[in-house]
Amino acid sequence: MEAITIKDIAKALNLSTSTVSRALRGSYEINNETKKLVLEYAEKMNYHPNPIALSLKENRSKAIGVIVPEIANNFFSQAINGIEAVAYDRGYHVVIFQSHESYERERSNIQHLVGRKVDGVLISLSGQTTTVEHLQEIQKRGVPLVVFDRISNDIISNKVIADNFQGAYEATEHLILSGRKRIAHITSPSLLYTTNERLEGYKAALAKYNIPFDENLVRYCGFEPEDAKQVIFEVLETQKPDAIFTASDRLALDSFAAVKAKGIQIPEQVAFIGFTNLGVAHLLDPPLSTIVQPAFAIGKTAAEMLLDTIENKQSNAAVKTIKIPTEVNLRTSSE
Amino acid sequence: MEAITIKDIAKALNLSTSTVSRALRGSYEINNETKKLVLEYAEKMNYHPNPIALSLKENRSKAIGVIVPEIANNFFSQAINGIEAVAYDRGYHVVIFQSHESYERERSNIQHLVGRKVDGVLISLSGQTTTVEHLQEIQKRGVPLVVFDRISNDIISNKVIADNFQGAYEATEHLILSGRKRIAHITSPSLLYTTNERLEGYKAALAKYNIPFDENLVRYCGFEPEDAKQVIFEVLETQKPDAIFTASDRLALDSFAAVKAKGIQIPEQVAFIGFTNLGVAHLLDPPLSTIVQPAFAIGKTAAEMLLDTIENKQSNAAVKTIKIPTEVNLRTSSE
DNA sequence: TTGTAAGCGTTATCAA
DNA sequence: TTGATAACGCTTACAA
Secondary structure, rough: OOOOOOOHHHHOOOOHHHHHHHHHOOOOOOHHHHHHHHHHHHHHOOOOOOOOHHHHHHHHHHHEEEEOOOOOHHHHHHHHHHHHHHHHHHEEEEEEEOOOOOOHHHHHHHHHHHHHHOOOOEEEOOOOOOOOOHHHHHHHHOEEEEEHHHHHHOOOEEEEEEOHHHHHHHHHHHHHHOOOOOEEEEEOOOOOHHHHHHHHHHHHHHHHOOOOOOOHEEEEOOOOHHHHHHHHHHHHHHHHEEEEEEEEEHHHHHHHHHHHHHOOOOEEEEEOOOOHHHHHOOOOOEEEEEEEEOOOHHHHHHHHHHHHHHOHHHOOOOOOEEEEEOOEEOOOOOO | OOOOOOOHHHHHHOOHHHHHHHHHOOOOOOOOOHEEEEHHHHHOOOOOOOOOOOOOHHHHEEEEEEEOOOOOOOOHHHHHHHHHHHHHHOOOOHHHHOOOOOHHHHHHHHHHHHHHHOOOEEEEOOOOOOOOOHHHHHOOOOOOOOEEOOOOOOOOOOEEEEEEHHHHHHHHHHHHOOOOOOOOEOOOOOOOOHHHHHHHHHHHHHOOOOOOHHHEEEOOOOOOOOHHHHHHHHHHHHHHOOOEOOOOOHHHHHHHHHHHHOOOOEEEEEEEEEOOHHHHOHHHHHHOOOEEEOOOHHHHHHHHHHHHHHOOOOOOOOOEEEEEEEEEEEOOOOO
16 A cells, blocks of 8 residues: 555556646646546546655645644644634644753754755744744744744744733623622742733723732742742731732632632632633632633634744745734622 | 754765765764864854754654644643653654534544654544544554553554543442432433443442442433533432432532532532542532542653654554553542 | 755765 | 766657
């Protein structure tokens, strides 16, 4: 069951490989008879062009590379879902790598991908990434790049993110309108772009209702599970907030558990949350309001931008940053 | 910033491409001086062999294909995590496709992958797949195959699954030991292999404690969200179970919500559950016991089997099915 | 309308 | 110890 090649067809039909090649791609300069002959034989023998040979010839692979911190994370797996959907429709393959929040691993992944001659790269930066030379490097090589969600101001490229400002604003406003004044904000590391956007949304809502911003109510938290517990207990103890606004499902659940464990009265809680836990937020008591990251749409949009760039190769196109609205599900506790 | 090739090195150093090639791979028949010269220059110019050219030459791609029903599913994204970990360590790339539970899409994915000349395929069958000709086809082409989780008896190949029998047995036993007698089992479609394994585990536990098996307590449920609700309400109404054992996190949460909504007393509930919701099961009231599918280990094991097969090409190796134990977290409600 | 030949980057065979 | 050449599968000038 070895795969059949153009050469096999040529031999069988007593033609040259070039004639067969042209016939297969429907070139106008080929006799209709010959064309039909070739096409029928190819069909019969279940011929498929060898994509590796094509890649070598044309110096492209019809594959795109995706680098995410962790695949097993609702947000990223949803995003990959969106990416795969677009790629499949447009005849591209998706090659996946994880950086595991490591800068070194991310560099290595990039190397692999450019070595593999992917036609473009979609990346969400690792938590440790502070320099973007590796990204500039692939840009210099002419490989199109779209950065999504974990973006950086240092790299000039197309970007896609959730509208974190809007989500944070709406969520904070909801808490204020339900009577809360001391709203703790437990969030991701301060150097992430999204962290800042959320903080600004939070601040803007406070400002609108003339509540002074108190930085004692804000806590930045790394990705280690241990960090979270400490930070949460500490802010609950020392600041006595009357609501909590957390920046991830993990932080949301940890703070929820902390509230329960301490028997503290926190009737309102809001979380930036991933996809799967959506079904659970309203089952908790008090129920969690959620700000759902539009992960699928982000992946889809990023992939579309990338493939458009790859296929049009508009060198004049200006880079842009697209913000996708978050979906805010507000729930008030029935105190 | 075009990539540098062996030819460039040869020209620069006034050598032939074959000499350079040999020097780079450290062939013993090359003068040490020359070798050093070449290696240093290659290093300096940041030379990397073109994997596509290698693939064409060696008729392999150092890439494996993965087909799963849905990426954005905790179980599968965890499994892909395991797959990627192994693949990365062993220098393989992972190309991802989703079947979206569609047989046609699965066929198409397989076509793409063999067309791409992947060195092997990892697949978890779609819910609609009832025939395995497409898999036999790739086996005929000599492409190694490992089926994981959603397996089929019709295909003869290496397989990796969770030990669903053991998990279901332990969970059911736990419910029995906490005093339950009418344990409803809400599970996946009856033709899936795992569904049957779980049912057998459930039955075995009942048998051990002399509780007669009552098929009225068992409900099979498709992947449509609508199916679930109906089935759950119906079994709660008509059968008045005193415990529920569900086969997925979705079913678990839906039944939990149903119990709450109806105000029914179901103090014990157990679920086969994915990864992320783990953190939430104990926060519910009553808490859910969980049977965690060892998704990462399944992916890892499957990938290892596949790469071993690819690299050893032992044609004499008998196929085997590996069962990975589930992790059972038992929680009793404090009635 | 069809064929010949070169080339994509690499390695293997054979010759020098 | 090194070099010339063919080959992997395909496309495309250029020739016929």
